[in-house]
Amino acid sequence: MDNPLVSFTGVSKRFGQVWAVKSLDLSITRGEFVALMGPSGCGKTTTLRMLAGLEEPTEGTISIGGRVMNGVAAHERDTPMVWQSLALFPFLNVRENVEFGLKMRGVAKEERTSRAKEWLDRLGMSDFGDRGIEQLSGGQKQRVALARSLVTEPEMLLLDEPLSALDAHLVIRMQGVLSSLQRELGITFVYVTHSQSEAFSMADRVVIMGDGEIAQIGPPREIYRRPATRFVAEFVGRNNIFEGEARGNSLHSPLGTLPLPVTAFGPAVMAVAADRVSANRDRPGEGPSVKGRFLSEEFSGTSILCYFEGSDGSTIKAQVDEEALDLLAPSHGEVFWISWSTDAAHLVGS
């Protein structure tokens, strides 16, 4: 980290009366895959746009490769971006779209053609060079947009929710394409998304943003297991939040006295990931337990999320597999014991 490719130092951005980004500090290493993630309006896209020079920071400095980029126009930067809408040029064919960046840099015709062809080949689009943009499917357009951005061989690629317009099955495929491209090229990817699965499956580091500020930076696993704040715990989802008063090594919550993994005093929030929670019908399982009334189940991929209602009306989530659900056979309104081991609990800052 001593020689970062990108560094944001105290960067703020104001639109009218609204601060979209507030004194942001962030360093990105060469070759890193960083995901900026957060709910809409959290400032993640503004942060990316400032990096591309499409927005000028109100305060603070952004440097790329040691060079301060404030005041450097978008077209003078080498920060190609993939747009959510892809922003391909419909009046140019596929090859001309890919050649566009090279043409602007004054690369000669023959070299342009051969480099565009190389990238179309690489992304499996070699037969589509003469096609119009409107004749392509969503996944094919995505590949053209990638080729167009990568053809100039940049050090860094910016991606603004590039997969959000695609069908679910294509998203998984394109995630694979993006991950392997990033590894092969060894260049930096800065990826903005609101999708946890995209961020966590591809990124080396995830930056969780909320309300214009960074809430937590870390590898996906760390953010998942050790959310720094209540906001992160809730945003990342599949976390059970217990709120109460810490008295030494127990948390006095409306659901009862629960053991804390650490010693603390005062108001506290404890998070327990849903996949580390078990539900039992007759007696509590090992470790701390609370009672919950079964509400509903939700299928997502291979796992099932069961929702329970605690005695104080809060929602408790338990992630189970299909086999466990069959064994449990919960019916609506039935009361279960929800248990976890103390080391699965994590005290978050509030």
Added chain:
Amino acid sequence: MATSSRYAFTWRLPMLIWQAAFFVVPLVFMAAISFWLVKNYRMEPDFILKNWSKMLGRGFFWDAYWITLWRASLAALVISLIAFPASYSLAYKVSESVRRWAVFFLIVPFFTSYLVRAYAWQVILAENGVVNAVLGQVGLGPFTMLNTGFGAMIGYLTLTLPLVIVLQTFSLSGVDRNQIEAAWNLGCSPLRTIVQVIVPSARVGLIIGAVFCFILTFGDFVSPFYLGGSKPPTLSILIIDTTKSGQQWPRAAVVALIMIATLFCTAFAAVSAAYRKRTR
């Protein structure tokens, strides 16, 4: 299927009736007249080709045709170019409310008759008019602006500039902002982006704007007559002259039909160029 097409036909009917009554029927009638005979200042139904051969065989007709075509083409080009910077700033550089007011104020000129506005220009452009008075203060002029091609062009601007700006503004506003940013992002300077991305993207609207300008100026009578000095005559002046001299309505019909044919071809060519898909 049959019901839905009958339904669609019912909705289309008013337009079809309108077009038939006020466009097709008069056009057919005019085409018929062009073959009629004028005898003792009276028209008689007939089928003679003399009107066509007399008009098309004369140099003055072709002089009028080419001057009209040239002026309308020049106006379409020049006015489109003059309108573009204004449209560009209205589409991209101002806030939504400023744009709304600007569009409103571009419509306001149409409240007053175009004839009145053309007369107003006579005062301004005359030998001893406002412009020459101001230029005279700094020791320039006087310039002859009235009764010249320049005067006619000023009139054409009065007639069509606001309309062309409105049409261009709408078409530029429709250009995907992300495409403009994508061009910058790929190393294209803002100025070059106008040529590389904005103009191709807004092509349809820009061409439609120029076509409107061409159509309105090609058939205009007011500007070439009151500001252009009617010498050389344009086709619309030629129509007036022809009808005045000896009730030659059939020959005027010939001129009108040639004008309609020219406009039809121009509009058709321009619209198909505008919507041409680039797929090879």
